[in-house]
Amino acid sequence: MRGAWAGTLTAVAALLGAVAAAPPPAPPQWTAQAAAGRPYVYLEGAAGSVLQDTLSVSNPGARPLTVRLGGQGAPLAFAAKTVTVPARTRADVPFAVTVTADTALGDHRGSVTATAGGREVRVPVHLRVSGPSLAALTVEEVRLDGSGTVHYTLVNRGSTVLAPRLSLRADGAFGTVLDRPARPLGLTLRPGERLARTEAWSDPPALDSVTIRVRATAPGAPAAEAGAERVFVSGGALAAGAGVLAAAAVATLAARGRRARAVPERPGLPVEQAQLADVTAGADR
Known part of the structure; x- marks a missing residue:
C-alpha cells in the first residue's frame, strides 16, 4: 500500500514540476483591420476626389501600445503617423485616400500598414476609380537633328491608360526617303x-x-501626328556639288569660245557685229 502511495506522490510531483517548468502562455497579439472587422478596405470614387475610411487597432495587452501607421501603393494619409492604444482597448483611426486628377480609371491596389514591437500588419486597400472614359493621345515637340535622330514627346491627355504604336515617314525633294510602318512601343502611358x-x-x-x-x-484614341523639317547638307555633298558647278562653268566657257572662233573677224567690227553682218549677208544671198 505504501508503494502505491509513493508512486502516486511521485507522479503528482512530476506533473507539478512539468507545469511549473512550462513557459507562461504568450499574451494575445495586437491586431489591425478595417473598421467593423472587414478583411480589407474598399473605396470607390472619381478622379480628383478624397475618400475616407477607418483602421481599427486592438491592444489586448496589459501595457499601452504605440503603433506607427502608413500606406503603400496608394496616396494615403493619416491624421498622425503614430497612435498610442491603451491596454485592453481598441482605437479607430481615420485615414484618407486622395485620388488625383490624373489617376487612371479602373481598379487599383494598395495597403494600410501598422507597425509595432517589430511586427507589421498590412490591411489590403481596393480602390476603384470611376468616371467617363476618354482616350486621347498627342505627339509634341518633334524635331530632327543633324545625325538623323528623331526627337518627340508622347502625351496622354485622356483618362485611360494608353499603349501607343508609332510610325515614321520622311519626304525629301525627290520623294519618300523613310517609311517606317506602325509598331507597338512596348510601354504604357498613364493619364496626364x-x-x-x-x-x-x-x-x-x-x-x-x-x-x-x-x-x-x-x-x-484618335490618331495623333506632328512633324518637323530639316535640310541635310554634308561636307561630301558640298564638295561634289562644287565640282559639278565648276565643270558646268568650264563647259559653258568652252562653248562660248568655240562659237567666238567660228565667226571670222572683220576689221573695225566687234565680234557681235560681225556675227550680225554674216547673218544679214546670208539673207541677201
Missing part, C-alpha cells in the same frame, strides 16, 4: 503622363530638304 523619346535614322540623306512626320495611335 508625358514621355520624351527618340527614334534613330541610320542613313539620312546627304543633301536634301526633308519633312519628317511622326504618327502615334492607341486603342480607342
Whole structure:
C-alpha cells in the first residue's frame, strides 16, 4: 500500500514540476483591420476626389501600445503617423485616400500598414476609380537633328491608360526617303503622363530638304501626328556639288569660245557685229 502511495506522490510531483517548468502562455497579439472587422478596405470614387475610411487597432495587452501607421501603393494619409492604444482597448483611426486628377480609371491596389514591437500588419486597400472614359493621345515637340535622330514627346491627355504604336515617314525633294510602318512601343502611358523619346535614322540623306512626320495611335484614341523639317547638307555633298558647278562653268566657257572662233573677224567690227553682218549677208544671198 505504501508503494502505491509513493508512486502516486511521485507522479503528482512530476506533473507539478512539468507545469511549473512550462513557459507562461504568450499574451494575445495586437491586431489591425478595417473598421467593423472587414478583411480589407474598399473605396470607390472619381478622379480628383478624397475618400475616407477607418483602421481599427486592438491592444489586448496589459501595457499601452504605440503603433506607427502608413500606406503603400496608394496616396494615403493619416491624421498622425503614430497612435498610442491603451491596454485592453481598441482605437479607430481615420485615414484618407486622395485620388488625383490624373489617376487612371479602373481598379487599383494598395495597403494600410501598422507597425509595432517589430511586427507589421498590412490591411489590403481596393480602390476603384470611376468616371467617363476618354482616350486621347498627342505627339509634341518633334524635331530632327543633324545625325538623323528623331526627337518627340508622347502625351496622354485622356483618362485611360494608353499603349501607343508609332510610325515614321520622311519626304525629301525627290520623294519618300523613310517609311517606317506602325509598331507597338512596348510601354504604357498613364493619364496626364508625358514621355520624351527618340527614334534613330541610320542613313539620312546627304543633301536634301526633308519633312519628317511622326504618327502615334492607341486603342480607342484618335490618331495623333506632328512633324518637323530639316535640310541635310554634308561636307561630301558640298564638295561634289562644287565640282559639278565648276565643270558646268568650264563647259559653258568652252562653248562660248568655240562659237567666238567660228565667226571670222572683220576689221573695225566687234565680234557681235560681225556675227550680225554674216547673218544679214546670208539673207541677201
